[in-house]
Amino acid sequence: MRVLNRFFSTLGSLMLTLFGLSVLTFFIGRVMPTDPVLAAVGDNAPESVVIRVRQEMGLDQPLWVQFGRYLNQLLHGDLGKSILTSHPVISDIAHYFPATLELATAAILVAIVIGVPLGVWAAVRQGTWIDQTIRVVCLAGHSIPVFVLSLLSLLVFYAVLGIAPGPGRQDIIYQDMVPHVTGLLTIDSLLDGDYGAFHDALAHMAQPVLILAYFSMAYITRMTRTFMLNALNGEFIITARAKGLSARRVIWRHAFPTVAVQLVTVIALTYAGLLEGAVVTENVFSWPGLGQYLTTSLMNADMNPVIGATLLIGTAYVLLNLCADLLYRLWDPRVK
Amino acid sequence: MIFSLSRAWLLNETPSTRSQAIWGRRYRLWLGLRTNPLAMLGLLIIVVVLLLSLIAPLLTPYDPGFQDLANRLASPSAKHWLGSDELGRDIYTRVLYGGRTTLGMVIAVVTLTAPIGLLVGCIAGYTGGILDKLLMRLTDIFLSFPRLILALAFVAALKPGVESAILAIALTAWPPYARLARAETMQFRNSDFIAANRLTGADPMRIILHHVMPLCMPSLIVRITLDMSSIIITAASLGFLGMGAQPPSPEWGTMIATARRFLFTEWWVPMMPCIAIFLTSLAFNFLGDGLRDVLDPKER
Numbered sequence: 001m002r003v004l005n006r007f008f009s010t011l012g013s014l015m016l017t018l019f020g021l022s023v024l025t026f027f028i029g030r031v032m033p034t035d036p037v038l039a040a041v042g043d044n045a046p047e048s049v050v051i052r053v054r055q056e057m058g059l060d061q062p063l064w065v066q067f068g069r070y071l072n073q074l075l076h077g078d079l080g081k082s083i084l085t086s087h088p089v090i091s092d093i094a095h096y097f098p099a100t101l102e103l104a105t106a107a108i109l110v111a112i113v114i115g116v117p118l119g120v121w122a123a124v125r126q127g128t129w130i131d132q133t134i135r136v137v138c139l140a141g142h143s144i145p146v147f148v149l150s151l152l153s154l155l156v157f158y159a160v161l162g163i164a165p166g167p168g169r170q171d172i173i174y175q176d177m178v179p180h181v182t183g184l185l186t187i188d189s190l191l192d193g194d195y196g197a198f199h200d201a202l203a204h205m206a207q208p209v210l211i212l213a214y215f216s217m218a219y220i221t222r223m224t225r226t227f228m229l230n231a232l233n234g235e236f237i238i239t240a241r242a243k244g245l246s247a248r249r250v251i252w253r254h255a256f257p258t259v260a261v262q263l264v265t266v267i268a269l270t271y272a273g274l275l276e277g278a279v280v281t282e283n284v285f286s287w288p289g290l291g292q293y294l295t296t297s298l299m300n301a302d303m304n305p306v307i308g309a310t311l312l313i314g315t316a317y318v319l320l321n322l323c324a325d326l327l328y329r330l331w332d333p334r335v336k
Numbered sequence: 337m338i339f340s341l342s343r344a345w346l347l348n349e350t351p352s353t354r355s356q357a358i359w360g361r362r363y364r365l366w367l368g369l370r371t372n373p374l375a376m377l378g379l380l381i382i383v384v385v386l387l388l389s390l391i392a393p394l395l396t397p398y399d400p401g402f403q404d405l406a407n408r409l410a411s412p413s414a415k416h417w418l419g420s421d422e423l424g425r426d427i428y429t430r431v432l433y434g435g436r437t438t439l440g441m442v443i444a445v446v447t448l449t450a451p452i453g454l455l456v457g458c459i460a461g462y463t464g465g466i467l468d469k470l471l472m473r474l475t476d477i478f479l480s481f482p483r484l485i486l487a488l489a490f491v492a493a494l495k496p497g498v499e500s501a502i503l504a505i506a507l508t509a510w511p512p513y514a515r516l517a518r519a520e521t522m523q524f525r526n527s528d529f530i531a532a533n534r535l536t537g538a539d540p541m542r543i544i545l546h547h548v549m550p551l552c553m554p555s556l557i558v559r560i561t562l563d564m565s566s567i568i569i570t571a572a573s574l575g576f577l578g579m580g581a582q583p584p585s586p587e588w589g590t591m592i593a594t595a596r597r598f599l600f601t602e603w604w605v606p607m608m609p610c611i612a613i614f615l616t617s618l619a620f621n622f623l624g625d626g627l628r629d630v631l632d633p634k635e636r
Contacts, residue, residue, distance in 0.1 A: 145572050146573070298492045
């Protein structure tokens with residue numbers, strides 16, 4: 001019964017948050033400075049046409065009626081049409097999203113592999129120069145905007161050293177050569193058996209992925225350090241040490257498992273943050289993903305894609321938050 | 337009122353007045369902070385950057401908008417310390433004036449959001465019940481939005497510019513403060529001194545404003561200092577994506593956006609504002625980290 005209760009209250013808050021998201025995006029779409037009717041019919045249209053089109057678009061209705069219609073459209077997966085690409089927003093998003101997903105997923109994997117051991121190391125060597133160095137590296141990661149690091153990396157590795165490929169997701173010779181299966185270029189090229197294309201895709205991913213990974217790593221490392229410090233102060237660690245266990249065994253088999261669950265939540269949140277960080281990175285690296293789509297539409301005052309992409313990223317964010325929360329409840333016996 | 341601000345007076349173990357106790361506590365915190373070299377470095381950089389932006393007109397003979405087309409993209413020299421940009425404007429001058437815009441935005445966001453977050457959090461934590469549920473649900477909704485994306489969409493809907501950028505960032509910046517203040521308030525809302533206060537007939541608003549809020553300040557200050565750098569970065573990112581301060585007004589992010597096409601040829605044009613952003617936000621992070629160690633030792 002209590003589990004069911006919990007489930008419904010979580011579901012309720014999820015619905016409420018998503019509802020809040022749709023209210024916000026609705027108003028963002030309404031307060032824009034340009035009149036959508038004039039944008040559709042042109043400045044010189046006669047008054048009667050303007051009035052007719054306004055009625056057709058439903059913009060003469062009271063706000064709550066308009067909002068109801070908007071919600072109805074959302075629930076049917078209709079995000080309107082993009083003026084710029086003249087495709088429905090939903091199919092545009094389906095086209096651009098895999099590129100962002102590939103970037104963010106690769107970045108979070110790198111961040112976990114480097115960040116977690118680094119955090120553990122810093123905690124074990126608390127107060128030494130190792131801890132201080134890791135601390136400064138992480139603080140720097142919190143202090144530098146993504147686009148600054150991206151520009152710097154392009155300058156050094158592409159322009160000066162010439163060891164990295166330039167912006168973009170593929171070299172021009174591989175353009176449209178890889179059959180579209182999942183939309184993830186690395187996987188598609190492997191499925192196709194085209195190792196040249198696979199290698200090319202990996203090379204293009206290296207810079208944006210490493211940069212995004214650095215930012216996530218900064219956060220993951222810091223949190224790992226904090227959690228580990230708490231765990232290492234526990235009495236069970238003193239017991240384990242007193243039993244004469246090796247330092248490695250104490251750290252990885254006794255202390256680390258107790259923080260693993262907390263780390264999962266941190267990683268889920270970081271992953272959500274990556275979807276957002278990708279917007280700026282994609283802009284610098286001309287990465288044809290959701291962020292690029294969002295900013296290009298913004299520049300052209302094309303509001304439907306902006307709202308669609310905001311909704312999608314917002315929803316992903318909310319769902320990941322929820323996942324983190326659920327995993328924490330399921331896996332950590334202390335919560336019960 | 338005795339103003340004998342001596343070390344002994346400040347460190348007196350048995351302060352005789354309330355102000356002596358308060359200042360003594362502050363002085364001890366300062367002594368604690370002073371032992372942290374990174375925090376002191378951060379503080380130093382912040383003070384210098386603040387001063388430089390305040391007295392910018394005295395430090396440079398140029399106007400930030402003054403164009404000298406004959407002198408485009410000049411490399412750093414005695415005449416132009418950090419070189420000149422694509423319209424021959426002095427980059428040193430523009431970085432100085434850009435600090436005014438950026439720091440101004442940060443200060444505006446914090447003065448807008450901190451009181452709101454504090455008030456919402458304290459009221460929710462103190463009153464509890466249905467009001468608490470309602471306010472926290474609202475906070476959760478805002479908290480679960482991606483910050484930059486929401487700010488972008490919001491600015492695009494209003495009108496790109498400094499004012500909308502401030503509003504947009506403020507809209508997404510207050511919820512963490514509310515959460516924090518609520519958690520702090522919950523800790524001592526049932527303590528004796530609050531109960532004593534209630535017995536003397538103080539109304540809830542008075543208790544919240546005079547007794548609860550001041551106790552939430554230390555952790556809030558830490559949080560704000562650490563948040564400053566993320567506000568700077570969000571503001572600069574908005575500028576970089578063309579949604580913040582509009583050219584030709586000097587703002588670090590905007591300057592980088594307009595100068596990024598010279599990255600491979602005249603690298604100093606986009607890199608100077610990059611360095612300014614990095615130094616400033618790093619300084620806030622150093623200071624915040626140090627402040628946390630002093631004010632909030634359990635969070636270390």
